[in-house]
Amino acid sequence: MSTPVPCGTIWGVGLGPGDPELMSLRADRLLRETRHVAYFRKAGRKGHARQSVEGLLATDVVEYPMEYPVTTEIPVSDPAYNATLSAFYERVSDHLAALARSGADVVVLCEGDPFFYGSFMHLHSRLKDRVPVRVVPAITGMSAAWTATDQPITWGDDVLTVLPATLPEDELVQRLKGSDAVVVMKIGTNMPKLRRALAQAGRADQTWLVQYASQSGERVMKLSDAEEGRMPYFTIALIHGQGRRP
Amino acid sequence: MSTPVPCGTIWGVGLGPGDPELMSLRADRLLRETRHVAYFRKAGRKGHARQSVEGLLATDVVEYPMEYPVTTEIPVSDPAYNATLSAFYERVSDHLAALARSGADVVVLCEGDPFFYGSFMHLHSRLKDRVPVRVVPAITGMSAAWTATDQPITWGDDVLTVLPATLPEDELVQRLKGSDAVVVMKIGTNMPKLRRALAQAGRADQTWLVQYASQSGERVMKLSDAEEGRMPYFTIALIHGQGRRP
Numbered sequence: 001m002s003t004p005v006p007c008g009t010i011w012g013v014g015l016g017p018g019d020p021e022l023m024s025l026r027a028d029r030l031l032r033e034t035r036h037v038a039y040f041r042k043a044g045r046k047g048h049a050r051q052s053v054e055g056l057l058a059t060d061v062v063e064y065p066m067e068y069p070v071t072t073e074i075p076v077s078d079p080a081y082n083a084t085l086s087a088f089y090e091r092v093s094d095h096l097a098a099l100a101r102s103g104a105d106v107v108v109l110c111e112g113d114p115f116f117y118g119s120f121m122h123l124h125s126r127l128k129d130r131v132p133v134r135v136v137p138a139i140t141g142m143s144a145a146w147t148a149t150d151q152p153i154t155w156g157d158d159v160l161t162v163l164p165a166t167l168p169e170d171e172l173v174q175r176l177k178g179s180d181a182v183v184v185m186k187i188g189t190n191m192p193k194l195r196r197a198l199a200q201a202g203r204a205d206q207t208w209l210v211q212y213a214s215q216s217g218e219r220v221m222k223l224s225d226a227e228e229g230r231m232p233y234f235t236i237a238l239i240h241g242q243g244r245r246p
Numbered sequence: 247m248s249t250p251v252p253c254g255t256i257w258g259v260g261l262g263p264g265d266p267e268l269m270s271l272r273a274d275r276l277l278r279e280t281r282h283v284a285y286f287r288k289a290g291r292k293g294h295a296r297q298s299v300e301g302l303l304a305t306d307v308v309e310y311p312m313e314y315p316v317t318t319e320i321p322v323s324d325p326a327y328n329a330t331l332s333a334f335y336e337r338v339s340d341h342l343a344a345l346a347r348s349g350a351d352v353v354v355l356c357e358g359d360p361f362f363y364g365s366f367m368h369l370h371s372r373l374k375d376r377v378p379v380r381v382v383p384a385i386t387g388m389s390a391a392w393t394a395t396d397q398p399i400t401w402g403d404d405v406l407t408v409l410p411a412t413l414p415e416d417e418l419v420q421r422l423k424g425s426d427a428v429v430v431m432k433i434g435t436n437m438p439k440l441r442r443a444l445a446q447a448g449r450a451d452q453t454w455l456v457q458y459a460s461q462s463g464e465r466v467m468k469l470s471d472a473e474e475g476r477m478p479y480f481t482i483a484l485i486h487g488q489g490r491r492p
Binding site: 085 | 262263265266267268269270271272274275322327328329331332335359360361362363364367368370371374381382383384385386389390392393396397398399400401402403404405406407408409410412413421424425460490491492
């Protein structure tokens with residue numbers, strides 16, 4: 001009888017906001033050591049996460065690209081959207097579980113921080129009761145964004161609200177009115193709606209935009225200086241808190 | 247005539263949540279290279295930030311401990327509190343500016359992320375128009391905390407609210423009711439107030455507590471399993487979002 005192989009671990013490794021030097025020492029070590037790497041990408045693309053670690057991985061690393069079956073073709077409100085994505089997450093989770101059971105550790109590349117609006121969560125929930133899963137936190141895109149504005153986001157007793165720009169316009173207005181400091185994520189095509197909401201909430205003049213924070217092509221501007229229309233997906237809007245400052 | 251010395255840079259370097267392997271590659275490099283290091287501490291203590299980088303600094307690094315003149319002796323509401331702290335920040339900023347003007351780069355150790363409720367902000371605002379100042383973002387304590395619970399903090403369109411437990415009880419109740427995901431910072435002696443607010447908002451059963459996230463002595467528990475009374479300062483309360491998950 002052969003000795004049973006010990007089960008490997010699936011690592012959800014946060015890569016941070018994009019600047020390779022802003023990765024954690026742990027992420028850097030795991031990337032260099034791993035024999036198996038997995039990452040999400042759009043069909044037909046190299047993959048943004050994969051590109052960002054070029055040069056760190058072993059030359060003979062085994063790659064598992066997980067290609068989204070759907071991104072913007074089906075509206076989020078259509079039940080087929082969830083069903084299609086769910087079947088995809090099941091399928092890739094099965095593959096990762098099989099790899100772990102064969103004894104392999106697998107590093108899953110996660111842009112930003114895995115547990116903060118990250119896609120890895122959908123694998124984590126499907127894998128955690130089947131094989132060992134561990135998560136390495138990372139610097140969020142929003143931390144890189146407020147650092148890029150060269151202004152603190154929160155002082156003293158400031159409340160910070162993080163809003164997805166996908167919310168309905170009315171809700172955005174109410175939330176924008178009710179918070180000291182604000183971060184808005186998931187902007188992209190929602191920019192015209194967000195711009196209206198900021199104006200209605202009386203906060204447009206305080207708003208900064210950061211595109212591609214910490215990456216090449218980083219841009220920092222006041223909303224009042226920004227062009228109209230949609231924005232890149234990697235755009236974050238910020239309103240800095242004005243709390244107590246001795 | 248002697249050649250003028252080029253001005254040095256004051257670096258506000260985020261150390262992250264405490265686990266040394268969760269520092270960024272940039273922070274690690276700057277710490278190893280620097281000839282001057284500055285850090286806050288309570289009078290008579292070694293300093294938590296300073297201790298956390300033991301072994302990384304050059305053996306002949308020049309140290310500048312910045313000792314708080316006041317912590318809990320004067321109530322925050324007393325005008326003397328702000329005046330005393332302000333004079334302290336002015337004094338240490340003058341010293342750092344003089345170091346930079348002498349040509350030295352100085353690394354200021356910052357626990358967590360410098361621009362997220364960090365003390366470095368009070369130096370940054372006093373130095374940025376006088377000498378070059380740069381900030382290195384870091385993994386926040388809250389990222390380490392939600393990672394420690396092994397559950398994502400935000401899904402889909404979840405709104406995340408970050409609350410200082412120093413807020414009045416009524417405001418805590420309203421904010422706790424009105425958000426999907428919640429992070430509460432600055433708990434310490436405010437724990438009994440926070441516990442009442444969570445109960446009133448009907449969210450006590452969903453609340454997790456993480457003490458010393460990513461540090462030795464890390465503890466993760468449901469609020470319902472926690473002892474009564476005050477908590478360590480490095481305690482973070484979390485309510486996980488329940489948003490869309492295909």
